[in-house]
Structures are given as structure tokens and as C-alpha cells.
Amino acid sequence: MKLDPQIKNWVLFPLVYVIFLVGILKNYILKLFETDPKKETKVKEIKKYAQKEQKKLNENYQKRTNNFTEQKNNAQTNKQETIREMQAIQRSTRLRLNGNLISKESYEMRKYYLTEPQKGILSNRSAQKAVNPLFDPTSLMPGLKSNLSNILPQFILMTWVNFFFEGFIVVKFPFPLSDNLKKMFQYGINLKYLNASYVSSLSWYFLVFFGLRGVVDMISVWLDKKTVYSYFAPIAKIRKMPTSTPMMPPPVSLSGVRDPTNFLIAEKENLQLYSHKFSVADSELEILGLKTAILDEKEKKKDK
């Protein structure tokens, strides 16, 4: 059975073309949303802030040398405290990541220094101040945006295909399909004795959509190498526990002030849950090639 070449020109190729272009357009639109004006100015703000801090510190130093009794500015001490806490969190993360390379003793010492319930740096702040991040509306926005940008174009395209090309036999799959699937793949075509591998426009749309997804992503990464592996997310999911904490900015509470208390508590729990195992305990023996020999001797003793 041959199909009409007009269908090829007006349905088959346009669908591929449109879905490909929409995929790339979606990428660009997402990027538009991502480049928040806040983000660009953030670097400048940080630089300004750093300069201000430097000036303040210098002034303070002079003041202090002149007059030891002068009191510190309250706000500034607050900022300093926040910075100190952030540093403590980073320190704890580093300990969790690389802790296996130091001996048990030194690890425990550091852990005690960080997590001791009364004196430890991580437990300095009271837990009462913690705000539940679920109630924080700003944390929900990025997920909402990406969801919307995924669903909306798909919805529009599906309506378009359904409206214009309903009842078209567009494609014959080069592999056999069972007749039970006819209702799904030949939606809108009511022909009893048509081979199941002839397929309607909607199924062709879905095949193109899923087939081009990888290609579009590859090309969009190639087009702009600054979008770092948006599609290659699974590795990030696996490694989320150890790496995500230092990368993320501290949660912003409703009042707009950065509040690392949640992070402090979470980091403390993480560190307490982490099981330390000294990974280079037998390194000397291993270098000398004695490790296996000693183990063998031990086994022999056990056998006796």
C-alpha cells in the first residue's frame, strides 16, 4: 500500500521540522527566564559589599587602635556571624567529603569541634528560629517555571496536531505491532482491516517528540556551551547528598534576610549520620605488598 506523497510534504516533514524548532526555541526561552536581572547584578553587589566590608574593617581597625572601648556595630556583627556560620557549614561539608583520608582520631576531634551540643560551632544557634522551606514561596518558582515550559508547548502542539491532522495515516512503522494496540496508535482512523503498523498523525507526533528530545538537547548544548549539561541530570541526583549543600545559596526567609539556620541544623545532622572509615589505614603494608600476606597468616591462625 502506498501513501499519498502530499501527506509526506504537508504532514510528515512539517511535524518533524516544527517539533525540532519548538524544542530549540523552548531552550532559548528557558534561558531567558533563567537570566534573572538579579543574578547579573548579584556579582556587582557582592563586589560592592566586599569593598564596603573592607572599608568598614579598615575603619574599625583604626577606631579600635584609637579607642578600645568603642562598641561594634550591631548589624555588622550579625553579618559576621552569618559569614562565620557559612564557613562552618563549608568546613563540615569538606570534612564529610574527604574525611575518609584522615585517621579516626582526627576525624572524631573535628566532628566534636563542629557538632558538640553546647560548644560546637554548628549548634550555636537555637533551633527555634528555623523556618520550614516548604512554606517559602520563593523556593517553588524555578520548579514551576520548568514544569510550565515543558507542558505548555507540548499541549499546544498536541492540540494543533489533533485539530489539523486528525484521521491521517501518516506513517508505516517498519516493525509489526499487535492488533490490540490499534486503538492507541490508530486513534481517529476506523478501518477494521488496516495493518496495525500504519499509524495516525498523533502517534507520529509522539515518536518525533521523544526521538528528537535527545537530538535537540545535544544541539542546544552545542549551540551554547554555557548551558552545562541540563539534560544530563541523573548523576547529580545520585550525588545529591554530598555536593548539593555547599552549592545552594542559603535559604531566604520571608523577611528577605538570608538565614542559614536551617542549613546549620541539616549539616549537623548530616555530619552526625556520616560513618567514618579510614580508607588508607593499610597503605604502608599495601605499598610493601605485605597486606595480603598478613591476611593470609591471620586466616591460617583462625583455621588452626
Added chain:
Amino acid sequence: MLNQQINSEKPGLVLENLKKNQKNLTTFRLILSCLIGSIIGCLKITGVLGFLIFLLSNILVYLFVGFKIKFKFENYFVSQIQMIFESLITSLFAFLLFWTLIYDYIYVY
């Protein structure tokens, strides 16, 4: 410093490099499956044989990469299973798309 953190489970491995390996493997798989789909479509191969060829191509990818890194998958990817299933579904759909497209363009219309 943050970009070059050492994994707790595998000391000495950098996360960025793992990601790069994964990305390159994905690109390789995608391009290969598109090409193989087109070739199979041109050759008028239908049915289960096409899927078998796709499977064969993926086994070849596994072997090529394996020979290149001397089958020490733990040193270059998260795990061997992760390397095998990395972007397999995506490349399968790309393969199906190109197979169907070329086959229909030449033999059905």
C-alpha cells in the same frame, strides 16, 4: 574549590570529569543510533532484525569504550550498570524515529 570536590566513596575522582564522560558517551550513543537508524531504513530492514542491530550497536559501544578504558568502569563512570543504561531510552527513540522516517520516505510513499 567547590567544583573539584573529591567523592567520599571514591577518593581521587572529580565529579566534573565523571559528568564529562557521561556527556560524551550520550553524544556518541545518540549520533550512532541516528546513523544506524538511517542506514537500516535505507536498506529496507524491517521487524525484529532492526532492534537486534540496535542492540548489537550498543554492545559494540560497550566493547569500544571498555577496551579504551581497559574495562575499569568504576574509574570513569558512576558504575558499570549506569554506563550501560546511560541514555539508552533516548537513543532508542532517536533510532526508531530515523528508521521510520527514512524507511517511509523511500519505500512507503
